[in-house]
Amino acid sequence: MTGWICNRTFMVVLALTSLVAAPEAARAQTSNSGAGVGASQTLSQPAPKSSPSDSFPKVEHLFGDWGGIRTDLGKLGIDVLLNYTSETAGNVSGGTKRDLGYADQRALEVDVDWQKLAGITGFATHFVAVNRAGSNASEGFGDNLLPAQEIYGAGGSVAFHLVYLYGEETLLHGDVDIAAGYWPTGNDFSASPLNCNFMQNALCGNEKAITGANVGFSSWPDATLGARLRVRPTADTYVQFGLWGSDPYLYQNPQDRSGWNIDVSQYNGVEVPLEVAWEPSFGPDHLVGHYKLGVGYDSAPFASFESAIPGGTGSDKRDRWQFWAEFDQMFIRQGKGDEAGLIGLLGFVHDTPQTMVYENELYAGLVDQGFWHARSEDTIGLLFIYQTVSSQLTSAEQLDQDFGVPYSDSATGVSATGVQTNEEVLEANYDIHVYRGVNLMPDFQYVIHPNAQTSIPSAVVLGLKAHLEF
Numbered sequence: 001m002t003g004w005i006c007n008r009t010f011m012v013v014l015a016l017t018s019l020v021a022a023p024e025a026a027r028a029q030t031s032n033s034g035a036g037v038g039a040s041q042t043l044s045q046p047a048p049k050s051s052p053s054d055s056f057p058k059v060e061h062l063f064g065d066w067g068g069i070r071t072d073l074g075k076l077g078i079d080v081l082l083n084y085t086s087e088t089a090g091n092v093s094g095g096t097k098r099d100l101g102y103a104d105q106r107a108l109e110v111d112v113d114w115q116k117l118a119g120i121t122g123f124a125t126h127f128v129a130v131n132r133a134g135s136n137a138s139e140g141f142g143d144n145l146l147p148a149q150e151i152y153g154a155g156g157s158v159a160f161h162l163v164y165l166y167g168e169e170t171l172l173h174g175d176v177d178i179a180a181g182y183w184p185t186g187n188d189f190s191a192s193p194l195n196c197n198f199m200q201n202a203l204c205g206n207e208k209a210i211t212g213a214n215v216g217f218s219s220w221p222d223a224t225l226g227a228r229l230r231v232r233p234t235a236d237t238y239v240q241f242g243l244w245g246s247d248p249y250l251y252q253n254p255q256d257r258s259g260w261n262i263d264v265s266q267y268n269g270v271e272v273p274l275e276v277a278w279e280p281s282f283g284p285d286h287l288v289g290h291y292k293l294g295v296g297y298d299s300a301p302f303a304s305f306e307s308a309i310p311g312g313t314g315s316d317k318r319d320r321w322q323f324w325a326e327f328d329q330m331f332i333r334q335g336k337g338d339e340a341g342l343i344g345l346l347g348f349v350h351d352t353p354q355t356m357v358y359e360n361e362l363y364a365g366l367v368d369q370g371f372w373h374a375r376s377e378d379t380i381g382l383l384f385i386y387q388t389v390s391s392q393l394t395s396a397e398q399l400d401q402d403f404g405v406p407y408s409d410s411a412t413g414v415s416a417t418g419v420q421t422n423e424e425v426l427e428a429n430y431d432i433h434v435y436r437g438v439n440l441m442p443d444f445q446y447v448i449h450p451n452a453q454t455s456i457p458s459a460v461v462l463g464l465k466a467h468l469e470f
Helices: 002-019 066-075 114-118 193-197 391-403
Strands: 078-093 100-113 123-134 161-171 176-183 224-231 237-246 269-278 287-303 317-333 341-351 358-369 379-389 422-435 438-448 459-469
Touching: 066 078, 078 438, 100 114, 114 123, 237 287, 379 391
Parallel strands: none
Antiparallel strands: 078 100, 078 459, 100 123, 123 161, 161 176, 176 224, 224 237, 237 269, 269 287, 287 317, 317 341, 341 358, 358 379, 379 422, 422 438, 438 459
């Protein structure tokens, strides 16, 4: 009887997830959606031991084994994740006005181990589709630069927005990993699931200074066709290189927002990321760390901010470069998992100031899981972000102000009501493990200079994130 109920519950949830349509259109943002979804979003990049499914996401499920369905699918090499994430946030002081935003996401992930299913050694496929809806509190109180809710936007007005569909082949016992298909660059490069211990979109899922605006470095839930090669010279190091198409219409044309309209003919360049990493483990407690350096080049033409100033020609086009240095290190172990302990995060990102709104981003944070032995799966997060806008943009806006002309939204992609310089965010949260597959996270953010404008009062934002894994 219990198995029958679980089976029926699963079918109902699957049907609702597949058929629900967004009640209102979600605007574009580049964000990985966080915990529980994304085959490549593991803290380390592990090599499969016997089959690709060894590296599939390992998560709790509210409905357990679905009356034996998950076990039966697992024997075939098929892993299915269904989850729901919501984020509510509102400013209780500061900003241009009081505003409350609610955004949510329903997600389906299917990972298939073709070694188990069909005897194709080392081969796996990964698929994710989402349904999104909601509103953004930050936009409501005047901050169009760093959204307080990372889950907001980019889902399009469709029942299922395609996030990714790609294949992955591991060779030489996992020392070589090749992937190709349709998926976000940010799933594999400048990626860490630790980022989504926070709700602020400046960090979760990739740093805004890399993924903000229309760039070739795509991030969840938007993607282009691409390929990636990862090689492990040693057990604790890797080098990876990729090639993705740059789609200037990724966030503009309604037909492209669904994710299912993959049109290579409209690509106008390529994104080429390169990343090297060291993933050590220190001492008898295996204090794991991840140290990454990366660079990305986008060959697509972008209008420079100089072309938007009064008297500019409007024809200056340039490509883009990104650089990132990201580190995390466990200081105290408080459990068995990679994230079970006190972990420090530190990162710096730089982007081309001539064409990118976000020039420099510096962040530092702490994540502590298992600090309270009676609540060993609860997590505390603390984060500080310092974000500067392009110095070229600041100069252009200063000239706009001096000449008494409107600030050029077409050049920035971010609505401004004053000269933009820098913005800082302090975030603190407590992630409560309520039940298997169920987490609630109260969240506090203090936003200094919203929209990077000194003319907008600093905002106190209170929020709540809910995550359910079915």
